[in-house]
Amino acid sequence: MQEKGSISIHTENIFPIIKKFLYSDHEIFLRELVSNAVDATQKLKSLAQLGEFKGELGDLKVKVSVDKEARTITIADRGLGMTGEEIKKYINQIAFSGASEFVEKYKEKDAAAKDQIIGQFGLGFYSAFMVAKEVEIFSKSHKEGTEAAHWVCDGSTEFSLETTEKAERGTDVVLHVAEDSDEFLEAARLRGILNKYCKFLPIEIEFEGEVINQTAPIWTKQPSELTDEDYTKFYQELYPFSEAPLFWIHLNVDYPFNLTGILYFPKVKDELQFQRNKIQLYSRQVFITDEVKDVVPEFLMLLHGVIDSPDIPLNVSRSFLQADAAVKKINTYITKKVADKLAELYRKDRTGFEEKWSDIGLFVKYGMLSDEKFYEKAKDFALVQNVAGKFFTLSEYQEFVQANQKDKNDQTVVLYTTDSEAQHAFVQAAQERGYDVLKLDGPLDAHFIGQLEQKLEKVSFKRVDADTVGKLIEKEEQTESVLSDDDKTRLQDLYKQAISNEQMQVQVEALSPQDAPVIITLPEFMRRMKDMQRAGGGGGMQMFGSLPDSYTVSVNANHPIAQRILQAEGEAGNKLARQAFDLALLAQGMLKGEALTAFVKRSADLLAAE
Numbered sequence: 001m002q003e004k005g006s007i008s009i010h011t012e013n014i015f016p017i018i019k020k021f022l023y024s025d026h027e028i029f030l031r032e033l034v035s036n037a038v039d040a041t042q043k044l045k046s047l048a049q050l051g052e053f054k055g056e057l058g059d060l061k062v063k064v065s066v067d068k069e070a071r072t073i074t075i076a077d078r079g080l081g082m083t084g085e086e087i088k089k090y091i092n093q094i095a096f097s098g099a100s101e102f103v104e105k106y107k108e109k110d111a112a113a114k115d116q117i118i119g120q121f122g123l124g125f126y127s128a129f130m131v132a133k134e135v136e137i138f139s140k141s142h143k144e145g146t147e148a149a150h151w152v153c154d155g156s157t158e159f160s161l162e163t164t165e166k167a168e169r170g171t172d173v174v175l176h177v178a179e180d181s182d183e184f185l186e187a188a189r190l191r192g193i194l195n196k197y198c199k200f201l202p203i204e205i206e207f208e209g210e211v212i213n214q215t216a217p218i219w220t221k222q223p224s225e226l227t228d229e230d231y232t233k234f235y236q237e238l239y240p241f242s243e244a245p246l247f248w249i250h251l252n253v254d255y256p257f258n259l260t261g262i263l264y265f266p267k268v269k270d271e272l273q274f275q276r277n278k279i280q281l282y283s284r285q286v287f288i289t290d291e292v293k294d295v296v297p298e299f300l301m302l303l304h305g306v307i308d309s310p311d312i313p314l315n316v317s318r319s320f321l322q323a324d325a326a327v328k329k330i331n332t333y334i335t336k337k338v339a340d341k342l343a344e345l346y347r348k349d350r351t352g353f354e355e356k357w358s359d360i361g362l363f364v365k366y367g368m369l370s371d372e373k374f375y376e377k378a379k380d381f382a383l384v385q386n387v388a389g390k391f392f393t394l395s396e397y398q399e400f401v402q403a404n405q406k407d408k409n410d411q412t413v414v415l416y417t418t419d420s421e422a423q424h425a426f427v428q429a430a431q432e433r434g435y436d437v438l439k440l441d442g443p444l445d446a447h448f449i450g451q452l453e454q455k456l457e458k459v460s461f462k463r464v465d466a467d468t469v470g471k472l473i474e475k476e477e478q479t480e481s482v483l484s485d486d487d488k489t490r491l492q493d494l495y496k497q498a499i500s501n502e503q504m505q506v507q508v509e510a511l512s513p514q515d516a517p518v519i520i521t522l523p524e525f526m527r528r529m530k531d532m533q534r535a536g537g538g539g540g541m542q543m544f545g546s547l548p549d550s551y552t553v554s555v556n557a558n559h560p561i562a563q564r565i566l567q568a569e570g571e572a573g574n575k576l577a578r579q580a581f582d583l584a585l586l587a588q589g590m591l592k593g594e595a596l597t598a599f600v601k602r603s604a605d606l607l608a609a610e
């Protein structure tokens, strides 16, 4: 048999387009050809199992080799092979129709969409022409009594097909590497590509006398067959030199879609260490990409590991991927699995869960903020920690502070600090009142507080320095002032003069004599507005742009200093008021520069005068 023919495709000039635009992804030709070889081998194994193939299977390794002199790369399998007729059907028609479909799609899209198509599209056999100027196929079918076939195509739409001699069953695909693709004649380059895409293929792949893959990676096994060590070992293989993961989730579902995989919770020291694109996406053990956006919910992209699903459409553009129903379901499933796993950890080992909280808290809060369904599950195991280091769930905490921290409107006021060092004086004052203070100093906590205020009934949050301790939680009973109204006004004026700063709203309050003489606070509402503005919150936030910091200066009418100031003669009252105000600034970490120098000098003078 000797035949020449023309491949019928509708699109002209496929080669220039593919060569030109797929430049960055030329390396996928090897993934495509090796997966074809693996598919052919697995098909033969299935036929053997079904009893439809009765011959010897023999060594089923797929062998990849390179001959730099001859400028060829060969991918040889001992799979089911093809007859001449089958080559015409599968290669000339199917493979080429896939390629022309690609080009059609590719032509329509704008530049940005093109980039996304590249690497998502399984170009199949045709991708060989990205690196080869001529491709030969030598194939001998497993079917008895058939002749081996030799097909050659030089990249034009012309091919030739003839019978040939081939001793072994299976297919050899020989690429004659084009001049501009010399890099692929380097063994190191090929090994790199094989390691990236073929490391977990289910049939042994041999390159330079060595098997390069693990045919049964652990995600394909049942969790019951695996030990913790297997999981951590696999983690080390995926991410050499990284710290052991905190825990992992083995995903395994076959209905309504097919998905296996392992997701690891990495140990995160601080949010700067977050590394995205650490989850690898596989389709039937063939590596596809580490860009799992859309498949995995945004907040879980911080996880590491492997997801393998033949149901994720790989040969479509990104916009399609977002809209794809299977992808949506996968996304939902993964979210649910992660929430269930966390709930289980919490239930089974509360202490262990608390220990891990500093690493997982950020994931959980991120998830609660970005995904309503996740919030619903996570609200039962999300933890808060008070300044004493004790952990509570949200409902435990409400229970804990309810008796003491309800204001006159029956609102439970949760007090928190974002910096227990800097806000120490306020934390202490609150604690002396018998209030509890939470540590909410994480990068997402401001948003988390906002969410909890919306979700939890009759609960509001206040930072400890938002007001004087007596007013943080407004109760019915008021401390009586020992000063007359006249004295109060005089005291206020004296302070206003001493401070002489428009941004400081001075007010005289009846606080406890044990409280500080002067307390500077920034109201909760103002501070939140400013924080949001700093964080770049858009929308109406800009209107606060011109707002100066407006602090409240609460002068304690019941502190002994108030009497001294009122009774002082001449400049002495002013000096004392200034000193008391500076002490308040100092407690807030706001005393700086010239004011600090003046304060130190004044303190020395006052000490000398005593």
Ligand SMILES: Nc1ncnc2c1ncn2[C@@H]1O[C@H](COP(=O)(O)OP(=O)(O)OP(=O)(O)O)[C@@H](O)[C@H]1O
Binding pocket: 032, 036, 037, 040, 077, 079, 080, 081, 082, 090, 091, 094, 095, 096, 098, 122, 123, 124, 125, 126, 171
């Ligand atoms: N090594 C091989 N042995 C046997 N048949 C093969 C081999 N390579 C390709 N074929 C046949 O050629 C067909 C077309 O291959 P091609 O890679 O273009 O598409 P595909 O594998 O069906 O899909 P994909 O685009 O996902 O790769 C295959 O379906 C298969 O029947």
